[in-house]
Amino acid sequence: VTVATRGTATEGISLLYESHWAGLVRLVWLLLHDQQAAEDVAQDAYIATYRNWDRLRDEEAAVAYLRRCAVNGARSVIRHLVVVRRETEAEANRADAAGRLTAPSSDVAALMRLDGDQLMAALATLPDRQREVIVLRYYSDLSEAQIALALDISPGSVKTHAYRGLRALRDRMEVSA
Amino acid sequence: MSDDMGDLEDFRNFEEGVRVSLHNKADGISPNHRLGAILEAETPAKRRTGYWLVGVAAAFVLVAALGIGYLLLPRTTASTASGAAAPAQNDKAGQRAEATPLAAPATAQASSAPTPDAGLWGMPVYATVKGTASQPWLLNPVSLLEPYTATSGDQATQQAVTTLVSGVAPDGQKLNPYGYQQPWKAGTSATVTVSDNLITIRLSQAGKSGLTSQQQKIAVQGLVWTATAASGMNVPVRVEVAPTTSPPRTAASRTRPA
Numbered sequence: 001v002t003v004a005t006r007g008t009a010t011e012g013i014s015l016l017y018e019s020h021w022a023g024l025v026r027l028v029w030l031l032l033h034d035q036q037a038a039e040d041v042a043q044d045a046y047i048a049t050y051r052n053w054d055r056l057r058d059e060e061a062a063v064a065y066l067r068r069c070a071v072n073g074a075r076s077v078i079r080h081l082v083v084v085r086r087e088t089e090a091e092a093n094r095a096d097a098a099g100r101l102t103a104p105s106s107d108v109a110a111l112m113r114l115d116g117d118q119l120m121a122a123l124a125t126l127p128d129r130q131r132e133v134i135v136l137r138y139y140s141d142l143s144e145a146q147i148a149l150a151l152d153i154s155p156g157s158v159k160t161h162a163y164r165g166l167r168a169l170r171d172r173m174e175v176s177a
Numbered sequence: 178m179s180d181d182m183g184d185l186e187d188f189r190n191f192e193e194g195v196r197v198s199l200h201n202k203a204d205g206i207s208p209n210h211r212l213g214a215i216l217e218a219e220t221p222a223k224r225r226t227g228y229w230l231v232g233v234a235a236a237f238v239l240v241a242a243l244g245i246g247y248l249l250l251p252r253t254t255a256s257t258a259s260g261a262a263a264p265a266q267n268d269k270a271g272q273r274a275e276a277t278p279l280a281a282p283a284t285a286q287a288s289s290a291p292t293p294d295a296g297l298w299g300m301p302v303y304a305t306v307k308g309t310a311s312q313p314w315l316l317n318p319v320s321l322l323e324p325y326t327a328t329s330g331d332q333a334t335q336q337a338v339t340t341l342v343s344g345v346a347p348d349g350q351k352l353n354p355y356g357y358q359q360p361w362k363a364g365t366s367a368t369v370t371v372s373d374n375l376i377t378i379r380l381s382q383a384g385k386s387g388l389t390s391q392q393q394k395i396a397v398q399g400l401v402w403t404a405t406a407a408s409g410m411n412v413p414v415r416v417e418v419a420p421t422t423s424p425p426r427t428a429a430s431r432t433r434p435a
Contacts, residue, residue: 005234008230010216010336013216014212014216017215021208021210021211022208025202025206025208026204026206026208027203027204030199030202031278033206035206037355038206038208039208039209039211040355041213041355042208042211043214043215043218044353046211046215046220047215048353049216050216050218073353073355074320076317076353076354076355077355079317079318079319079354079355080306080317080354080355082357083306083308083315083316084308084309084315087308087309087312087315088309091309091311091312091432106375108415118198119194119195119198119202120202131199134195135199138192138195138196138199139196139199139200139248166188166191166192166195169191169195170188170191
């Protein structure tokens with residue numbers, strides 16, 4: 001039984017890979033602006049889905065779970081960068097006090113500067129939820145219900161985040177224009 | 178009215194612009210293939226079994242190693258812990274250490290105990306993650322969206338600490354932030370007791386061997402921050418390791434007096 005189940009899971013995850021791998025990596029890339037990190041996050045999302053395959057009732061549930069894992073993973077990367085940046089800056093400040101080296105630029109800020117597109121830069125400044133909703137809605141073309149499922153929030157919250165996120169994007173791009 | 182319509186049209190144009198721009202940017206990415214790595218990661222034979230030490234020697238090494246971490250903690254993370262018990266002050270119940278928690282960081286996910294009618298709560302867990310060259314491990318605040326099943330703040334604290342130690346939330350969700358490092362051995366359980374002025378965490382076994390003092394310190398700090406964030410209490414936290422000669426207690430202990 002175990003072998004059969006594992007075989008089914010392997011086939012299922014392989015099909016899911018064929019249909020969603022590239023899209024998922026690109027979705028995460030829009031959240032992180034780092035292809036290597038996006039592939040790592042997407043890979044972890046697939047592994048988690050593979051591991052929990054037997055508990056997912058159908059392909060739709062598997063795709064929703066995959067997206068949720070990917071978005072959560074992207075958020076973890078961003079938080080990790082923030083934590084590391086804070087520590088690096090603290091170290092740099094200590095080092096500066098001793099005159100040893102200058103403060104390195106923040107990882108996130110560096111990523112933003114590397115991408116010259118105003119939209120990408122503005123997107124990176126949005127709160128997590130707004131950024132995720134914007135990307136899932138306008139890149140992945142998901143419905144409000146699908147976004148709600150992927151982010152584990154209510155459809156009403158999706159509307160709110162989408163509206164606020166879009167307004168904020170437009171305001172910031174107008175300011176920087 | 179016409180201004181409103183104009184605004185709406187502008188907004189829709191902007192929406193479309195966002196859609197096109199996102200596709201233009203993302204569609205230029207050519208992902209590398211990783212199906213092999215995905216399938217390989219879940220092959221049963223590849224699953225990590227850990228490098229556990231067994232028997233008396235293991236108990237001695239691990240308790241001693243973690244004890245060093247405890248010893249360092251009051252000096253390096255808490256300015257008001259000078260009166261805390263040092264690891265040398267063992268009693269028969271096992272190794273003990275006590276640390277006054279730092280003030281909750283600004284990024285703490287929960288500043289007060291959740292309420293039972295909340296339905297869901299963002300369970301705060303301070304996970305150990307890869308850091309910098311000089312600080313190999315750091316703490317990353319993670320908020321796990323969980324059904325609120327606890328009947329008290331004490332149980333909620335128990336759940337958060339158990340999730341940190343086991344790496345698995347009550348609903349089966351894996352604690353897996355980017356760069357995650359697990360300092361606790363598989364099968365480790367934690368029993369949390371909350372009183373008005375002290376939180377006690379009793380671990381069934383000590384942490385992994387081979388950790389540096391910095392890693393040990395961060396591991397214990399994660400316990401302290403998780404317990405205080407989940408409980409919403411800024412009180413000292415005592416961490417104990419159960420003795421190897423008697424079975425650890427398994428149930429959460431007394432309820433905090435009203």
